[in-house]
Amino acid sequence: MSKYEHHWTMIVDLDKCTGCQACVIACQAENNIPVVGEDEIRKGRGMQWLRIERYWEGEYPNIRARFIPLMCQQCENAPCEPVCPVFATYHSEVDGINVQVYNRCIGTRYCANNCPYIARMFNWFDPQFPEPLNEQLNPDVTVRQRGIMEKCTFCIQRIRRARETAEAEGRSIRDGEVQPACGQACPTNAIIFGDLNDPNSQVSRLAANRRGFRLLEELGTEPAVIYLKGGESNVI
Amino acid sequence: MLSEKTAVTQSENYWRKHLMLDPRPVREMNQMILTAMTTVNKRYWITVTTLTLFVTIGLIGAWGYQIFNGMGVAGIRRPVYWGVYITNFVFWIGISHSGTFVSAILRVFKAEFRRPITRASELMTTFALTVAGLYPLIHLGRTWRFYWMIPYPNQRQLWPNFHSPLMWDMLAIFTYLIGSTLYLYLPLIPDFAMARDRTTGWRHRIYRILALGWRGSESEWHHLKQAITIFAFAIIPVMFSVHTIVAWDFGMTMVPGWHSSIFGPYFVVGAIFSGVSAVATVLIILRKTMQLDYFLREEHFDAIGKLVLVFSFAWTYFFFADYLTEWYGGEAVGKELLTLQARGPIAPLWYIMLITNILVPWLTLWNRKIRTSPKALLVITLGVNIGMYIERYIIVAGFLTRNRLPFDWGAYTPSIVEILISIGSLSTFLLLYVLASRLIPLIPVWEVHEGQISHTLRRVGQALLPSVSELE
Numbered sequence: 001m002s003k004y005e006h007h008w009t010m011i012v013d014l015d016k017c018t019g020c021q022a023c024v025i026a027c028q029a030e031n032n033i034p035v036v037g038e039d040e041i042r043k044g045r046g047m048q049w050l051r052i053e054r055y056w057e058g059e060y061p062n063i064r065a066r067f068i069p070l071m072c073q074q075c076e077n078a079p080c081e082p083v084c085p086v087f088a089t090y091h092s093e094v095d096g097i098n099v100q101v102y103n104r105c106i107g108t109r110y111c112a113n114n115c116p117y118i119a120r121m122f123n124w125f126d127p128q129f130p131e132p133l134n135e136q137l138n139p140d141v142t143v144r145q146r147g148i149m150e151k152c153t154f155c156i157q158r159i160r161r162a163r164e165t166a167e168a169e170g171r172s173i174r175d176g177e178v179q180p181a182c183g184q185a186c187p188t189n190a191i192i193f194g195d196l197n198d199p200n201s202q203v204s205r206l207a208a209n210r211r212g213f214r215l216l217e218e219l220g221t222e223p224a225v226i227y228l229k230g231g232e233s234n235v236i
Numbered sequence: 237m238l239s240e241k242t243a244v245t246q247s248e249n250y251w252r253k254h255l256m257l258d259p260r261p262v263r264e265m266n267q268m269i270l271t272a273m274t275t276v277n278k279r280y281w282i283t284v285t286t287l288t289l290f291v292t293i294g295l296i297g298a299w300g301y302q303i304f305n306g307m308g309v310a311g312i313r314r315p316v317y318w319g320v321y322i323t324n325f326v327f328w329i330g331i332s333h334s335g336t337f338v339s340a341i342l343r344v345f346k347a348e349f350r351r352p353i354t355r356a357s358e359l360m361t362t363f364a365l366t367v368a369g370l371y372p373l374i375h376l377g378r379t380w381r382f383y384w385m386i387p388y389p390n391q392r393q394l395w396p397n398f399h400s401p402l403m404w405d406m407l408a409i410f411t412y413l414i415g416s417t418l419y420l421y422l423p424l425i426p427d428f429a430m431a432r433d434r435t436t437g438w439r440h441r442i443y444r445i446l447a448l449g450w451r452g453s454e455s456e457w458h459h460l461k462q463a464i465t466i467f468a469f470a471i472i473p474v475m476f477s478v479h480t481i482v483a484w485d486f487g488m489t490m491v492p493g494w495h496s497s498i499f500g501p502y503f504v505v506g507a508i509f510s511g512v513s514a515v516a517t518v519l520i521i522l523r524k525t526m527q528l529d530y531f532l533r534e535e536h537f538d539a540i541g542k543l544v545l546v547f548s549f550a551w552t553y554f555f556f557a558d559y560l561t562e563w564y565g566g567e568a569v570g571k572e573l574l575t576l577q578a579r580g581p582i583a584p585l586w587y588i589m590l591i592t593n594i595l596v597p598w599l600t601l602w603n604r605k606i607r608t609s610p611k612a613l614l615v616i617t618l619g620v621n622i623g624m625y626i627e628r629y630i631i632v633a634g635f636l637t638r639n640r641l642p643f644d645w646g647a648y649t650p651s652i653v654e655i656l657i658s659i660g661s662l663s664t665f666l667l668l669y670v671l672a673s674r675l676i677p678l679i680p681v682w683e684v685h686e687g688q689i690s691h692t693l694r695r696v697g698q699a700l701l702p703s704v705s706e707l708e
Contacts, residue, residue: 043313044646079490083400087394087396106376106377124306145378
């Protein structure tokens with residue numbers, strides 16, 4: 001049991017992941033992430049909050065591809081938080097996740113430098129949503145201005161909506177009621193989301209799995225994203 | 237019989253070499269300074285116009301363009317979120333260490349060669365800090381919201397985060413800017429009074445205000461001396477704190493190559509190294525362009541040359557300690573950083589830095605002839621500052637291209653906007669200095685005079701020996 005009301009946690013089962021990138025697209029659509037165009041992507045200014053990192057191992061013909069979906073790890077000891085001079089990023093005491101306040105951000109980009117997962121994205125220009133992308137903007141999510149930082153929020157808008165529904169109905173949030181866009185889109189159910197505070201939730205059971213590990217665990221950031229990996233299954 | 241002749245030659249040698257033993261009437265020295273201040277030729281105005289043009293293009297044109305379009309017009313990109321702007325920031329903060337170091341520390345230790353060079357270096361501190369202070373604003377994604385970093389009472393009860401090294405940084409820079417400006421101003425008061433009494437027209441009106449009614453009475457001198465002594469002692473820890481905190485912007489993070497406990501002192505030593513070199517550069521140029529040969533002599537360049545050499549040793553020591561620690565640490569990403577410097581895309585820069593910061597000073601500055609040759613010293617000290625700029629560039633923009641996740645490695649090249657803004661800020665510094673050189677007495681006449689009074693040649697047996705008496 002943690003000090004938070006909820007301890008939202010994500011499980012990414014790498015043994016199930018096929019690297020299809022459906023989660024990447026779902027995330028982009030859900031969170032009003034702008035399309036930056038080929039030139040900017042080539043410069044390394046793509047803004048996907050969630051990306052599939054792909055590594056080649058070995059030399060041809062004995063070559064293998066390894067991949068891992070990577071998003072903000074919602075660290076318990078988040079290195080991005082103390083360095084922000086204006087508290088634009090801080091730890092939510094309700095959800096136990098790392099929150100970014102767009103309107104407070106002044107764009108020092110200090111947080112992005114200090115993130116060992118390179119999970120933070122910067123709005124280099126004002127966002128563009130060329131036709132027909134403007135038709136599918138999510139009304140639950142702010143469109144960000146140029147000059148500010150953004151990152152994966154664990155689909156905080158969905159968490160909020162579930163909590164409000166639960167409050168209105170006078171009950172607590174049910175396991176599986178909140179599902180981030182990436183998890184919803186995943187065809188193999190590799191991304192599981194839930195409350196670690198609830199000992200009977202799916203994530204609590206999976207978190208105890210011996211296949212589990214956290215990324216760059218040695219840094220002591222205590223991520224809220226737990227990866228599962230047993231064998232050589234996600235290798236092509 | 238021989239002794240009389242030897243004594244005369246000896247004393248002539250001393251006059252030629254030492255400003256303190258070659259006294260001239262105060263009136264004459266005042267006149268020299270005023271002439272230097274009021275002489276403007278065509279070349280001066282061409283310089284001013286060109287610099288103004290560069291300032292306009294860089295700071296109004298390029299910066300304005302960046303504010304209206306977004307940070308994307310700069311070359312920075314994920315994962316290199318800090319680039320030339322922060323490099324420039326650290327570089328100018330480093331230059332600003334010249335004044336306080338040369339002036340305050342040498343004043344505290346009563347180094348006599350400081351007398352004619354304090355003003356020129358203190359002026360550098362103030363102007364370099366002004367330019368450095370621009371960069372945190374230039375590099376902000378939303379420059380128009382910079383005031384959110386200032387702790388002011390507001391309706392939403394929002395407060396800045398004092399855990400962030402950037403907040404420490406801002407406080408340290410403001411303290412240093414205020415302190416060093418006052419420290420520049422205090423010894424200027426008698427010189428402003430001197431200028432007030434010898435000028436007419438608009439100059440007279442300005443100097444009358446700036447001289448604060450100085451009459452040169454015993455009690456005024458007493459208070460001024462006391463204030464200068466207090467400031468000289470107080471500004472030294474502030475100077476150390478400023479660059480230490482700039483280093484902590486990096487040292488407090490967990491970025492590979494930045495997270496190092498040695499960064500504080502390493503940056504302070506680097507800053508003094510580049511600052512003292514910049515003082516030499518500026519003095520050589522001032523002497524040439526403003527005919528200050530009487531005040532700025534071989535002995536001064538000799539002394540500054542020695543300081544540059546000593547700080548080259550000190551910087552090399554810190555550089556080596558940092559490098560060796562990274563090497564023996566053996567962490568994969570640390571190794572990658574070392575490879576990046578030795579064989580990667582920034583390798584040419586790294587080798588230039590080693591040559592200008594270590595090889596050249598070590599091979600040349602031990603030689604008195606080279607130290608006292610203005611041309612050689614100019615080349616060497618300019619080289620040191622190029623090397624020190626590269627050092628900061630490698631630390632900021634170089635190290636950020638590598639991290640613990642090789643998939644996210646990146647590359648960085650400054651864009652035209654970044655280059656224009658950098659040129660604009662360099663021009664701002666130069667313009668401020670060029671303008672000030674005709675408005676502010678660049679040599680503290682009273683300090684030189686005071687030194688000359690306290691120095692005498694005494695005959696001991698057959699030899700003439702210089703002696704210094706304490707005036708306080």
